[in-house]
Amino acid sequence: MDAHITEKIMQEMGNCDTTIIEVEGVPMLQSISDVWDTIYNFQARDGDIVVASYPKSGTTWTQEILDMILQDGSIEKSMRAPCFVRVPFLEMAYTSLEVANSMPSPRLLKTHLPVHLMPPSFWEKNVKIVYVARNPKDCMVSYYYFHKMDNTMPDPGTWENFFSMFLSGNVSWGSWFDHVIGWWKSQDKHQILYVFYEDMIEDPQREIQRVMTFLGKDLSEEALQKIQHHTSFSSMKVNPMVNYGVLPTSLFDTSISTFMRKGTVGDWKNHFLVSQNILFDEEYKKKMDGSGLSFRTEL
Ligand code: PPS
Numbered sequence: 300m301d302a303h304i305t306e307k308i309m310q311e312m313g314n315c316d317t318t319i320i321e322v323e324g325v326p327m328l329q330s331i332s333d334v335w336d337t338i339y340n341f342q343a344r345d346g347d348i349v350v351a352s353y354p355k356s357g358t359t360w361t362q363e364i365l366d367m368i369l370q371d372g373s374i375e376k377s378m379r380a381p382c383f384v385r386v387p388f389l390e391m392a393y394t395s396l397e398v399a400n401s402m403p404s405p406r407l408l409k410t411h412l413p414v415h416l417m418p419p420s421f422w423e424k425n426v427k428i429v430y431v432a433r434n435p436k437d438c439m440v441s442y443y444y445f446h447k448m449d450n451t452m453p454d455p456g457t458w459e460n461f462f463s464m465f466l467s468g469n470v471s472w473g474s475w476f477d478h479v480i481g482w483w484k485s486q487d488k489h490q491i492l493y494v495f496y497e498d499m500i501e502d503p504q505r506e507i508q509r510v511m512t513f514l515g516k517d518l519s520e521e522a523l524q525k526i527q528h529h530t531s532f533s534s535m536k537v538n539p540m541v542n543y544g545v546l547p548t549s550l551f552d553t554s555i556s557t558f559m560r561k562g563t564v565g566d567w568k569n570h571f572l573v574s575q576n577i578l579f580d581e582e583y584k585k586k587m588d589g590s591g592l593s594f595r596t597e598l
Pocket of ligand 1: 352354355356357358359360437440441442444445530531532533535558559560562566
């Protein structure tokens with residue numbers, strides 16, 4: 300069954316139209332725009348749990364932590380299927396929606412949608428959402444490599460070109476600034492746990508505990524240790540159930556970059572020119588001032 304679903308999702312990804320088109324003013328892949336009504340009318344259920352993020356912010360890592368917590372720390376259960384089958388991606392393949400609809404509760408779901416485009420049923424059901432955010436400089440670098448290796452994304456052009464596109468918000472799922480601020484401001488209205496990638500790198504045990512408490516679970520010290528080990532970068536890099544190694548190179552070209560690429564804070568320093576860094580910092584200040592949100596670009 301899972302093999303069949305994996306196959307179907309891969310086929311759909313293979314047919315993905317990489318044109319960027321606006322959905323409610325936010326740039327999205329044409330393939331998402333094509334099924335937008337179905338996505339927006341998705342019916343959440345009581346007990347659903349969502350991992351939300353801007354792309355390349357540590358979504359897969361957070362998903363794996365949540366899935367393991369919900370499976371009481373069982374490594375065996377966390378290996379039951381590839382992450383994109385266990386945790387349907389709301390707005391990616393149409394098959395993911397079918398999988399989500401036929402899944403027993405409690406369901407774990409993934410989305411990159413900005414908060415204002417979330418299907419309203421999630422608010423009606425008051426679902427718990429873990430939002431993971433990552434500093435924009437590392438996010439941008441990771442997104443650039445992802446565009447290069449993922450054939451369902453448009454060609455990013457040169458680094459210089461992608462830098463401008465990211466800064467102006469002209470990339471799939473739109474502006475990083477709008478995304479992180481929108482979700483940040485929604486915390487007082489909904490059940491949202493805001494998690495930072497840099498905090499997870501700094502102290503994974505502490506952050507796993509925070510997530511566990513938010514989910515209302517109380518696992519043993521031994522189970523928490525297992526989760527921490529199994530979701531470390533070195534473990535996830537070699538785990539085919541999370542490293543997207545099950546996808547053919549025609550979809551994810553791992554000769555260009557692997558999905559689990561570096562997993563660090565500060566790789567942006569190897570890519571940003573001094574002039575780009577100045578420009579970025581100016582824009583960051585303009586957009587983030589007064590938001591109450593701040594990011595660490597090094598530890
Ligand atoms: S996606 O495609 O948007 O769902 O990608 P996402 O999972 O959000 O982000 C991928 C980046 O997260 C890094 N990653 C990790 N870092 C540290 N520890 C763990 N366990 C981990 N798992 C994934 C992954 O390497 C990507 O970042 P970069 O900087 O490209 O390495």
